[in-house]
Amino acid sequence: MKKNLTAVICACSALSLVAGCTTLPGKSTPEAISSYAPAPSQVDVPKPRENQPSDLLLRDLFAASAHPLSRHEAARQFLTQEASDRWDSEKTVLILDRIDIASDGEATADHITYKVRGNIVGRLGVGGVYQPEYTAFQTxxxxxxxGDEWRVNNLPNAVVMDRVDFTRAYESRPIYFFNPEATSLVPDRRWVYTRQQSPGASVISLLTAGPQPALADGVKRLLPEGATAQVARSDQGGLSVELSGVTDLSADVRKLVAAQIIWTLASADVRGPYEIKADGSPLLSDRPDGVMLQDVSQYDPNVAVEVPLRAVSNGVIYQNVDSGKADAVGGWLRQVWVESAAVSPRGAIFATVVGRGDDQRRLMVGEEDEVPLTATRAKSLTRPSWAPDGNALYTVADGKKIIRLARNTASGLLSESEVDTGALDSLLRDKGRISVFRVSHSGARAVMIIDGRVYVSVLETGENRTLRLGKPMQVASQLGDTAVTADWHVDGSLIVGTRVNDAPVFNIAMDGSVVTQLSAQNLSAPVVSVASTRDTIYATDARALMKLRFDDEETRFWREVSSLQSQRAVPLLAY
Structure with a gap:
């Protein structure tokens, strides 16, 4: 395809793409080249105004700090030349929930000091990686x-911005990598400055740079170290991606790389068709004229597993819950007291925790009409959680031991192994307990509730393909120890139920960057179980099984699931 090369060329490293570079570094090797977008607009970026009061100028400095182009040139306009020369804006980016400003000490006609307070809710790291935090900030x-105008003459070596300004200037984009089995795409959530010259070049640069460190041992890196990419718009309206340093990739790996690239671009709203070349030749020999989204549709990371809503109530699993007349599931499931359950995403295989009162708990696995297997026993077992392929499931025994059960697809037999939880030692010592453990729909992460706090950890593959949990990341620290239940939404975010009456349910981004309180109308804490489809959230509150539709803007109150009225039934969907 012929490419339009009349536009300005921009080349940036993965870090610079987040920082917003607009010039080509003198001795750097470009990782991504954009040759089709206009220069980024800076029309509404704050600038110092004539006769501006000192406190308002300081507030505008924080707003301008959200615009990183040219080493935060917009923010430097608010500084004296001496302060600009001293200020290191490249290392630390702090995001605050609010910025409170008050004068500190005695002011004169040409000098004033302000004390700035707030809470740090996150840091923006290399490659647009958001790191949640919740600590006090004061400086x-x-x-x-x-001359006649106020300017900042002394400030910390950090870029400080308000959360609102951050979300206006940056947007989250998933960079996709494959799971270790190369069967499903795993999102690596990054924050990219919205005014880049080329959204496509931004995300492809991050893709070629590899996964963020916290995810690296939980995914399979297909592009070799040192691989580079050039991105350009074609005359046909699609996009061209030219890879270099990938000649040794097999045909199977090339198909996977194409899926990574296409779904990463599509999720950044960059439309195809996509012409992908590898060292001058088509990446896919059977697609010399370009690859379409449908060519890699089998790897769609947004696909939702559709299963009918079931529920557990008083030891019984009910089906046809959405039909208005729920009835009990039969077979062996009717002969045991079911405390909790999970349904495999591929096929109706039930994993159930059986037992009540002081009884020892048993994990029993099987289809409704077959003889179940007893997989493991313990004093307590968390609700089971299936891996996305349905060939493994997880549970936590006695609040400490994470068990993985691999299922042989031919025989149905289960083999047990223990997940290495060394990274949780500081959280589990003494009386620390895992009360919830749920694996993400991609299989790469797990959300845990430990002593009422929410953590996300990567399921890493260690030596001899042993599984271990990566360093836990606490999300939604502002919830304290009030979390009771959690599960994954289709989009990769978390639904969390709490014991707080006026804030019983939250939606939390997987990286902790966004914490949104959902409607509390007609919902009574504690919320002890949650589940969700693409458009509906189910929650078991203090009275019954309730539901709330995402797409109903007019009705923002929770409604009871009619087929199980007055029952504190626990919703049961896939996984």
């Missing part, structure tokens, strides 16, 4: 008169 900013 001082010194302003002086420069």
């Amino acid at each position: 001082t900013y010194e302003l002086v008169k420069s």
Whole structure:
């Protein structure tokens, strides 16, 4: 395809793409080249105004700090030349929930000091990686008169911005990598500056740079170290991606790389068709004229497993819950007291925790009409969680031991292994217990509730393909120890139920960057179980099984599931 090369060329490293570079570094090797987008607009970026009061100028500095182009040139306009020369804006980016400003000490006609307070809710790291945090922030900013105008003369070596300004200037984009089995795509959530010259070049640069460190041992890296990519718009309206340094890739791996590239671009709203070349030749020999989204549709990371809603109530699993007349599931499931259950995403295989009162708990696995297997026993077992392929499931025994059960697809037999939880030692010592353990729909992460706090950890593959949990990341720290239940939504975010009356349910981004309280109308804490489809959330509150539709803007109150009225039934969907 012929390419339009009349536009300005931009080349940036993965870090610079987040920082917003607009010039080609003198001795750097470009990782991504854009040759089709206009220069980014800076029309509404704050600038110092004539006769601007000192406190308003300081607030505009924070707003301008959300725009990183040219080493935060927009923010530097608010500084004296001396302060600009000293200020290191490349290492630390702090995001605050709010910015409170008050004068500190005695002010003069040409000098004033402000104390700035807030709470750090996150840091933006290399490659647009968001790192959640919740700590107090307090520091001082010194302003002086420069000529007739106020300018900041002393400030910390950090970029500080308000969360609202951050979300206006940056947007999250998934960069996709394959799971270790190369069967499903795993999202690596990054934050990219919205005014890049080329959204396509931004995300492809991050893709070629590899997964963020926390995810690296939980995914399979297909592109070799040192691989580079050039991105350009074609005359036909599609996109061209030219890879270099990938000549040794097999045909099977090339198909997977194409899926990575296409789904990463599509999720960044960059439309095809996509012409992908590898060292000058088509990446896919059977697609010399371009690859379409449908060519890699089998790897769609947004596909939702559709299973009918079931529920557990008083030891019984009910089916046809959405039909208005629920009835009990038969077979062996009717002969035991079911405490909790999970249904495999591929096929109706039930994994159930059986037992009540002081009884020892048993994990029993099988289809409704077959003889079940007893997989493991313990004093307590968390609700089971299936891997996305349905060939493995997880549970936590006695609040400490994470068990993985691999299922032989031919015989149905289960083999047990223990997941290495060394990364949780500090959380599980003494009386620390895991009360919830749910594996993500991609199979790469797990959400846990430990002593009422929410953590996300990567399921890493260690030596001899042993599984271990990566370093846990606490999300939604502001919830404290009030979390009771959690599960994954189709889009990769978390639904969390709490014991707080006026804030019983939250939706939390997988990286902890966004914490949204959902409607509390007609919902009574504690919320002890949650589940969700693409458009509906189910929650078991203090009274009954309730539901809330995402797509119903007018009705924001929770409604009871009619087929199980007055029952504190637990919703049961896939996984």
